[in-house]
Amino acid sequence: MRGLVSRPPGLLSRDLAALSAFGAVALSGVLPLPVLIIFPIVFVLSLLGVRPLAGRRTVSVIVLLVIGVGLFAAVALSTLDLVIAAVSFATLVTSHRMLAEPTPQASRQVLLSGLLLVSGGAALTGEALFALLLTTFFLTASWSLAWLVLARDEAVLAGGERQAVSRQLVVGSLTTLLLGVGFFVVFPRLSWNLANRRGSPGLGGVTGMSDTVKLGGGGDIKTSVRVAFRAELTPNPGVDELRAYWVGRHFDSFDGSEWTSSQRPLTPAGTVVLHRASRRSLGQLSQDIELTPAYGSRTLVAIDTPTFFARGRGVSVAGTQPMPLVHVPGDQVFGANEANTTTYMATSDGAAGVDQTEPSPAASGLPAGLDPRVAPLADELARGATTPLAIARQLEQELKRRYDYTLDLPGDVADPLADFLFVRRAGHCEDFATALSLMLRLKGIPSRLTTGFFGGERAGARYVVRAGDAHAWAEAYVDGAWVRLDATPDQGRAASGGRWAALVAQSWEQLEDWWRSRVVDYSFQDQLSFVRSLARPPAIAQTQSSTLSLPDGSAPRAVLVATGLAMLGVGVWLASRRRQASHPAADFLAEIERRLEARGLDVRSQPLEELSHQLSLAQHPLSQPLAQACRRYLEARFAGRPLTPAERSTLLAGLETPRR
Amino acid sequence: MNAADLLKKLHAHLGQVVLGKPDQTKLALTCLAARGHLLLEDVPGVGKTTLAEGLARAFALSFARVQFTADLLPSDVLGTQVFLPQQGSFEFRAGPIFHQLLLADELNRAPPRTQSALLEAMAQGQVSLDGVTRPLPAPFVVIATQNPLDLAGTYPLPDSQLDRFLIRLSLGHLDPAIEADLLVSRRGDPLHTLQPVASSAELMELQAAADRVQVPKEVAEYAVRLAQETRTHSEIERGVSTRAVLALVSAARAWALWDERTFVSPGDVRAVLRATLSHRLVLKSSLQGGFSREEAGHLVDELARRVPAPR
Numbered sequence: 001m002r003g004l005v006s007r008p009p010g011l012l013s014r015d016l017a018a019l020s021a022f023g024a025v026a027l028s029g030v031l032p033l034p035v036l037i038i039f040p041i042v043f044v045l046s047l048l049g050v051r052p053l054a055g056r057r058t059v060s061v062i063v064l065l066v067i068g069v070g071l072f073a074a075v076a077l078s079t080l081d082l083v084i085a086a087v088s089f090a091t092l093v094t095s096h097r098m099l100a101e102p103t104p105q106a107s108r109q110v111l112l113s114g115l116l117l118v119s120g121g122a123a124l125t126g127e128a129l130f131a132l133l134l135t136t137f138f139l140t141a142s143w144s145l146a147w148l149v150l151a152r153d154e155a156v157l158a159g160g161e162r163q164a165v166s167r168q169l170v171v172g173s174l175t176t177l178l179l180g181v182g183f184f185v186v187f188p189r190l191s192w193n194l195a196n197r198r199g200s201p202g203l204g205g206v207t208g209m210s211d212t213v214k215l216g217g218g219g220d221i222k223t224s225v226r227v228a229f230r231a232e233l234t235p236n237p238g239v240d241e242l243r244a245y246w247v248g249r250h251f252d253s254f255d256g257s258e259w260t261s262s263q264r265p266l267t268p269a270g271t272v273v274l275h276r277a278s279r280r281s282l283g284q285l286s287q288d289i290e291l292t293p294a295y296g297s298r299t300l301v302a303i304d305t306p307t308f309f310a311r312g313r314g315v316s317v318a319g320t321q322p323m324p325l326v327h328v329p330g331d332q333v334f335g336a337n338e339a340n341t342t343t344y345m346a347t348s349d350g351a352a353g354v355d356q357t358e359p360s361p362a363a364s365g366l367p368a369g370l371d372p373r374v375a376p377l378a379d380e381l382a383r384g385a386t387t388p389l390a391i392a393r394q395l396e397q398e399l400k401r402r403y404d405y406t407l408d409l410p411g412d413v414a415d416p417l418a419d420f421l422f423v424r425r426a427g428h429c430e431d432f433a434t435a436l437s438l439m440l441r442l443k444g445i446p447s448r449l450t451t452g453f454f455g456g457e458r459a460g461a462r463y464v465v466r467a468g469d470a471h472a473w474a475e476a477y478v479d480g481a482w483v484r485l486d487a488t489p490d491q492g493r494a495a496s497g498g499r500w501a502a503l504v505a506q507s508w509e510q511l512e513d514w515w516r517s518r519v520v521d522y523s524f525q526d527q528l529s530f531v532r533s534l535a536r537p538p539a540i541a542q543t544q545s546s547t548l549s550l551p552d553g554s555a556p557r558a559v560l561v562a563t564g565l566a567m568l569g570v571g572v573w574l575a576s577r578r579r580q581a582s583h584p585a586a587d588f589l590a591e592i593e594r595r596l597e598a599r600g601l602d603v604r605s606q607p608l609e610e611l612s613h614q615l616s617l618a619q620h621p622l623s624q625p626l627a628q629a630c631r632r633y634l635e636a637r638f639a640g641r642p643l644t645p646a647e648r649s650t651l652l653a654g655l656e657t658p659r660r
Numbered sequence: 661m662n663a664a665d666l667l668k669k670l671h672a673h674l675g676q677v678v679l680g681k682p683d684q685t686k687l688a689l690t691c692l693a694a695r696g697h698l699l700l701e702d703v704p705g706v707g708k709t710t711l712a713e714g715l716a717r718a719f720a721l722s723f724a725r726v727q728f729t730a731d732l733l734p735s736d737v738l739g740t741q742v743f744l745p746q747q748g749s750f751e752f753r754a755g756p757i758f759h760q761l762l763l764a765d766e767l768n769r770a771p772p773r774t775q776s777a778l779l780e781a782m783a784q785g786q787v788s789l790d791g792v793t794r795p796l797p798a799p800f801v802v803i804a805t806q807n808p809l810d811l812a813g814t815y816p817l818p819d820s821q822l823d824r825f826l827i828r829l830s831l832g833h834l835d836p837a838i839e840a841d842l843l844v845s846r847r848g849d850p851l852h853t854l855q856p857v858a859s860s861a862e863l864m865e866l867q868a869a870a871d872r873v874q875v876p877k878e879v880a881e882y883a884v885r886l887a888q889e890t891r892t893h894s895e896i897e898r899g900v901s902t903r904a905v906l907a908l909v910s911a912a913r914a915w916a917l918w919d920e921r922t923f924v925s926p927g928d929v930r931a932v933l934r935a936t937l938s939h940r941l942v943l944k945s946s947l948q949g950g951f952s953r954e955e956a957g958h959l960v961d962e963l964a965r966r967v968p969a970p971r
Contacts, residue, residue: 586971607969609927631919637970638876639923 010147014107015046017140018094021114024121024133025087035088042095053099064096087120104148111141128508128515135177142173179571182564184519185530210297213251213259213451213472215416215430228295228453228469232462233303234286242456242463245304245484248297249332250475251449252360254434256367257416259449262360263331268324271310272333275354284347291342294467298334300325301452302346304484305354306333309346314339330357330448353481359446363477366441371418378439388445392476392485395439399432399487429472432487436474440485446477450484460510534561585636588648592629595655596622608633625654663869664920666858667693670718673857677714677850678707680838684829686918687935688715693866694914696826696907697782697802699767699939704807706831709763712803713851716761719863720856722797724756725763728770730813734777737764738787752789757781760797760860767804768814778802779821799863819898819942826907827932828939866917873913874923878970883909883929889963890941896959898942908936926969934960 022039025031045052053060068089074080094113097106118137121130146169233242251259285303300309312323314337323344324336335342381398385391404426413419417434420427427435433449440447455469473486593603596611599622603611612630615623629651635641643651667689674685688711691698700708709725716723726737739755756762757778764778781787782802786795804825806817822828834842883905891899900908911932912924919928938956945955 583971589971607927607930609925610930613927631921634921634923634925634927638879638925639874639921 010107010144010150011102012047013140013144013147014110015043015098017137017144018098018110018114019043020133020136020140021117021121022091022094024130024137025091025117025124027129027133028121028124030081030084030087030124031091032084032088035091039091039095042098046098051099051101053096054101057100060096060100064092067092083120083123087117087124090116090120107144107148111144114141128511131515131519138177138180139173142176143169146172175567175570179567182567185527211260213430213449215257215420215434227292227464228467229289229291229301230459230462230464231290231456232288234288236461240458242458243454244456245471245473245486246301246453246456246465246469247304247306247450248299248301248452249450250330251451252330252362253365254367254438254449256369259434261328261331262362263328265326265328268326268336270312270322270324271308272325272327273308274327274333275305275307275349275356284349287346287348289344289346298336298338298342300333300335300342300344300346303348303350304452305349305351305482307347307349307354309333309344312342312344315341315343330360352483353479355475355482356480357482359448359477363446363448364441364444366438369415370438371415371422373418373422374435374438375442377421378442381439382443388443388476388478389483391443392440392445392478392483395436395443396474396485396487399436399439400489403427403432403435403487403489405432405489405491429488432489433472433474436485436487440474440476448475448477448482449473450475454486460514583637584642585633588636588643588652589633591652592626592633592655595652596626599655622655625651629655662920663693663866663917666862666866667918669857673718673854674711674714677854678711679842680834681707681711681831684831685711687827687829687932690911690914690918690932691827691935692719692799692801692863693870693917694826694910695799695867695870696911697804697824699822699825699828700803700805700831701808701828701939702805702830702832706833708805708831709765710851711831712761712763712805714854715801715803716763717851717854717856719761719858719860721760721799721801721860721863723761723763724759725765726756727765728767728774730769730771732770732774734774737774737778738781738789741790752792752794754794757787758794758797760799761801761803764802764804766807768806768816770815772815772818775815775817775821779824782824799860799867819940822939823901823903823907825939826911827935829935866914870910870914870917872922873916875909875913876923879912879924879926879929880909882926882967882970883912885967886929886933886937886963889967890937890960893959893963895944896941897944900937900940904937904940907940908932911936930964930969933964 022043026036026039071080071085071089075082075085090113094110094117097109097113100106114137118134121133143166150165249261251261253260253262284307287302289301291297291300300312302309309325309327312325312335313320314323314335321337321339323339323342325333325344326336327333335344378395381395381402382391385394402425403420405428406424406426407428416431417438420431421435430449437447437449449472451470451472453465453469454471456463456465471488473484473488475482475484477483589608592608596603601611601615601622606614608630612623612626615626620626632643632647632651636643670689671682671685674689675682678685688698692715698712700711702708713723713725715721726732735755737755737757739753739758741750742753743749744751767775767778770778781796782800785798785800786793788794807814808830833839887900887902887905887908889899890896893899908929909924912928915928915931916922916924919925921928934957938960941956941959943956943959
């Protein structure tokens with residue numbers, strides 16, 4: 001009916017709300033491609049006011065239902081995840097309603113399915129970007145809803161009051177948002193990620209912390225920017241680029257294409273002592289590490305060489321709980337339970353010769369089908385070196401010098417190692433580490449493959465390590481201790497980007513760090529301690545070291561509390577005012593007016609009483625029921641004689657269009 | 661018979677003599693029910709006197725008509741002491757004001773002294789002469805008429821005295837169709853055939869019923885908001901007084917009777933708004949020489965549209 005120019009203001013916010021809800025789900029990267037394509041098209045069409053589904057209700061609903069049945073059949077056949085199917089279907093429903101007639105009802109349906117999308121997004125992703133989209137959805141959806149209510153009142157839309165109303169809407173919704181944050185901080189809440197899905201694969205692969213390392217795979221993980229874990233180091237190194245080796249697992253058995261571990265786990269314990277710290281390094285590096293959902297593994301990492309793990313905690317649906325740690329000697333330490341996020345403390349000793357674990361027999365074994373050209377190559381590369389350490393170092397340097405780094409690898413080759421060494425002469429970290437390990441073994445030096453991470457960027461007080469920092473290297477058992485050897489050329493060690501990109505990424509990391517620590521992993525415990533700290537400010541001695549940081553400073557806290565109380569006061573005041581302004585009978589009046597409008601009467605230009613009088617003068621068929629309804633409204637509103645529901649519906653029914 | 665039925669019966673009855681003016685008749689009846697005095701302001705010959713007399717006859721009120729002229733003295737209205745030589749004493753001869761309904765025709769032609777004598781009696785409901793206070797009959801209604809166009813040799817009523825009239829009405833010319841009907845059907849003076857349908861006691865009952873009508877707080881606030889608006893309006897030199905708001909609400913009370921309601925609704929306030937407030941406003945344009953009653957009426961209508969009513 002209305003042209004593009006005078007489209008009701010609620011419609012734009014409705015579409016924006018739908019877009020942000022869609023974005024919240026699309027962010028997880030799990031939506032099927034057709035759905036991903038359809039929605040943007042629908043959004044643009046809706047923006048342009050093109051509504052091809054208007055008036056084609058039956059057909060389109062049948063199509064939608066068929067798609068829905070198909071989606072859930074796929075769930076039943078377990079080819080599709082239930083949540084993914086649900087959000088896909090919700091996206092389609094949203095699209096359908098957006099392309100239908102722009103009635104208030106359709107708008108409400110769009111917003112409702114948008115809400116479903118947002119909650120689906122919460123189950124699928126916990127990105128900081130999701131928070132942004134959630135906020136956008138909240139704001140635009142509330143504006144849209146508000147306009148849906150206001151749009152009944154033509155006077156508001158037509159006059160210059162539109163701006164005033166918009167301003168009030170913005171102020172109101174921002175206040176609500178702030179109150180919501182306060183509510184979030186203080187009141188108990190559900191844990192994030194109820195569907196217990198790990199980090200979304202759509203934003204890049206999860207880290208390669210699997211039980212085996214299989215050669216020949218692609219190196220796409222190196223391009224992922226997703227944060228695998230965060231670490232707070234004590235003492236803080238104070239550098240932007242940490243360039244540290246983070247040890248995850250050791251593998252000793254290689255069968256020609258795959259590394260596995262031959263070790264057995266010990267009983268779970270609260271603390272795990274790996275090695276005695278060397279006497280030379282008094283200053284051990286302590287790390288408080290948080291493995292994000294994107295990490296996708298239970299293996300604990302720590303800077304080379306890890307000596308001690310403790311204080312494991314898992315954040316899951318049940319809340320934050322202590323996490324027992326399982327030690328697999330010579331292989332890894334892992335958390336005993338599944339959790340969305342795992343936090344723990346580890347110490348590391350940077351000195352050489354700390355890891356004196358006896359090599360297993362497998363650490364000297366060679367695969368049966370090893371290419372005969374490898375041994376001569378090893379001899380050639382190690383020529384001139386005499387001591388085991390010198391041989392190891394020389395092999396490391398020669399491999400690094402002679403071979404190129406590449407992530408562009410074919411899928412399947414029969415012997416990936418031979419392919420690397422003699423055909424392509426280029427590979428990624430796993431190829432280099434494997435080649436080096438096997439050459440060491442050919443020279444009689446026990447060796448193993450270590451997977452972990454290389455890097456660490458500063459983000460706030462902590463360092464973040466991304467999935468793209470995943471790395472593999474070799475270790476040689478020389479002179480009674482394990483020595484780290486990294487044959488991978490330097491450009492292949494860590495994910496790297498430009499300076500500006502780094503800056504942007506860093507700021508984003510900081511935001512995400514904040515989001516994660518203050519929102520996603522903000523647990524019931526945190527709420528309790530926050531409330532406790534309000535009641536009992538921490539001692540001065542505790543705050544001295546970090547007077548500038550928000551949660552510890554007592555002055556900012558006072559401001560926070562004061563703001564919260566002020567907002568609460570304003571909220572109560574507004575609520576009381578609103579209650580005063582709106583009378584139960586006002587709703588009845590609105591219903592009367594709506595029905596009269598539906599009957600084609602002009603209820604805007606004059607008040608109801610005058611209209612009723614006019615109709616009775618004109619002997620309009622509605623005059624009788626309207627006079628009754630109007631009278632009862634006045635009595636209910638001004639004479640304190642409330643309407644009974646039955647009376648109300650009878651009176652309203654009198655104003656309805658007669659059914660044929 | 662309840663108030664609404666009585667009012668409607670009177671309305672229909674008056675409609676026989678005051679043709680084509682249902683709204684004005686309704687307001688006039690409302691004015692009486694609210695114990696108010698009525699000011700009819702219009703050119704001669706549109707039925708002002710007919711309406712006044714019709715009201716008097718319908719209620720069977722004692723009726724007197726005084727043609728106000730430039731030489732009319734207060735005693736001509738109030739009455740005078742007459743010396744009786746036989747008894748050697750004075751006797752009070754009651755003036756026309758001692759009637760239940762006094763029609764003060766062309767009130768603005770009388771000198772201010774006479775006007776104020778009348779208006780004082782209207783306000784007090786009694787007459788004080790030579791140290792003796794004599795109560796006026798009850799009910800007591802003054803219906804005054806003014807000719808707004810022929811201003812030569814008149815003494816326009818001061819604002820404070822206009823304030824004494826609860827409602828000001830102008831009847832306006834008849835609709836041509838009704839006027840033609842009138843010419844066809846009129847035989848003699850219809851007033852002579854108009855029979856009373858109510859008594860003065862019933863008028864007093866009406867007035868008592870109007871007094872019992874409640875004023876909800878929201879509606880009172882609405883009336884005050886409307887009055888407030890006249891005080892801040894840019895085109896109004898002087899807004900209405902508290903007495904005017906009282907008048908507005910008492911007229912609205914009486915108006916609620918028509919609808920058989922025991923409380924005043926915002927619609928009642930709006931219904932009587934123009935008739936009760938427009939003669940109490942002093943417009944800026946009127947100070948500058950222009951004199952438009954219509955303008956005040958339009959301003960009041962605009963206020964009614966602009967000031968949000970309680971919903």
